Amino acid sequence: MTLRQTQSILHTWSGLLFGWILFGIFLAGTVSFWRDEISRWARPELAPAIDRSAALDGAVRFLSAKAPGAKGWTIALPNARGAGTLASWQPQPKPGEKPRARRGRDNQQWIDGQGRPVRVRATRGGDFFYRLHFDLYYVPVYWARCFVGLCAMFMLVAIISGVITHKKIFKDFFTFRPRKGQRSWLDGHNATAVLALPFHFMITFTGLVTLMGMYMPWGAIANYGSMPAFYAAQSPRDRPIERSTPTPVPALAPLVAAAEAQWGAGSRAATIRLIEPGDVAQQIVILRGAADRVAASDQPIRFDGTGRMAQGVQAEGAGRVTRDALIGLHAGRFADLMLRWLYCLSSLAGTLMVASGLILWTVKRRERLPDPARPHLGFRIVERLNIAFVGGMPLAMTGFLWANRLLPLATRARADAEVNMMFLTWALAILWALAAPRRTAWTGLLMASALSLFGLPILDLIRTDHGLFASIGRGDTVMAAINLAFIVLALAFAWMARTAWRRSGAVPGKARRVRLQAAVAQ
């Protein structure tokens, strides 16, 4: 067996076994490049933030009234792509309670661009897809991340073995031969893989780096004794403060300005934490946003209760900067709009690469089946799982978006209900994928996704004041762009549905045999 043959087998089977989860990881990761934009869409109550100091004052005013003696306040400012400031508070722990036990979604309030509290629907917005990308759902986070890491490792295996397997990378660089069955699937798989190869390699490798402390903790353990000790050395815990004399909270805007001056031009504060706010010993920590550089770290700056800078930016070691740069490269938080689109398109190519690879497995084998009308069990399992994941997951994601718009605002645990709606949609899609004939199953799911996506902007147009035209009129480009994106995606899915219907009509193996026989007879 030659090297190429062994790599081909490795590529086929590692790609197949991990392909379904990798498809989900890729798809969720792709939409996560628009995490802030999706969150904006999911919380239409919030207009783009305008006045940062007003928002800051409003947050402090709200927290002073709502949680004056709290253990901590956190004010999350929007970045340039987001809207709304999130003010949250951490109550004093009751005796005997773990300090972190009562941090929850109950203790938070959105503040608008003018500093007024706004009632916003409970939703996880774009954060949900971001978490889904590496935490999955309904599974303990630790095991999910282990599993995602394993999948990413095999993605790396598939990329390298795929490059070795591919005979004519340069010769076939610009080659795509449509309407030729297996040939076209292979061309498509190669094109989506090769044309964005630097991206695929980078995103898989840096993805592993994001959780390297978890996957390979031994280096840190050897040097620090344990992982908790390592984390504590990286970001020192707040010293406990005994509350004594009430003191007003200092004005935060000048502190933010001072912090940004120290970080340097173009920097932007992301989060402000107040420890024992309103006490004479209070501390204020300001954390840096990630949008202005690749190697993004929090670079906390600490102020005391009088507003004096107590601790500036700490020096960072080369190892840490390297890790931060690799993670920054993965998340692309530094990307401007143009670069964000390049990230999104490359990632979309990756998603299509995984999907076409999965489908190629069946296309390649269908013609060689003894009886294409009655494939063996293994083939049927792969075929149905392909439909369930590649056809079902996009539809399920639109289910989440619909739940965001349709669930009543008073629903109990509404944010979780949205997620459950997504998985309920997926469960129905999987049932459909198992029950319907192959051609109907594919076309049905793709068409359902198209209709579902097309319905979203229509729903907003009819029922709300933040529909497409209203958003354009108001100059709210993000809201308008997302509505347009839904329409474009709907058209893409409709095209895929049409293609699936036309091209998977008869059993291809048989059709081809008939054609060949006719050709021979002539």
Place this chain on the structure above:
Amino acid sequence: MIGLSFLLALAGLAAMGLSQTQHHGWLFHRPATATRSARLRWVGLLLLSTSLLPAMRGWGAIIGLVGWLGLLSLAAALLLLARTYLPPPPRR
């Protein structure tokens, strides 16, 4: 600057593609001579390398390198689509 980088990358990749027999034949209706093929490859490589500079000017050196690789992918994808779906130019 970024637009310039993209155009240079597009031209460079196109020249490198045209150095290959099947694409040269599609556009010019005749095979490329060995000299012409080599020349196209070198011109393409030169344009492609040059395209890095404006990307680094526009985005800054570090982000520019990241963005440039993205531009290359986009340019290559557009060329592939054009080669696949555009009709070849008429014979003169």
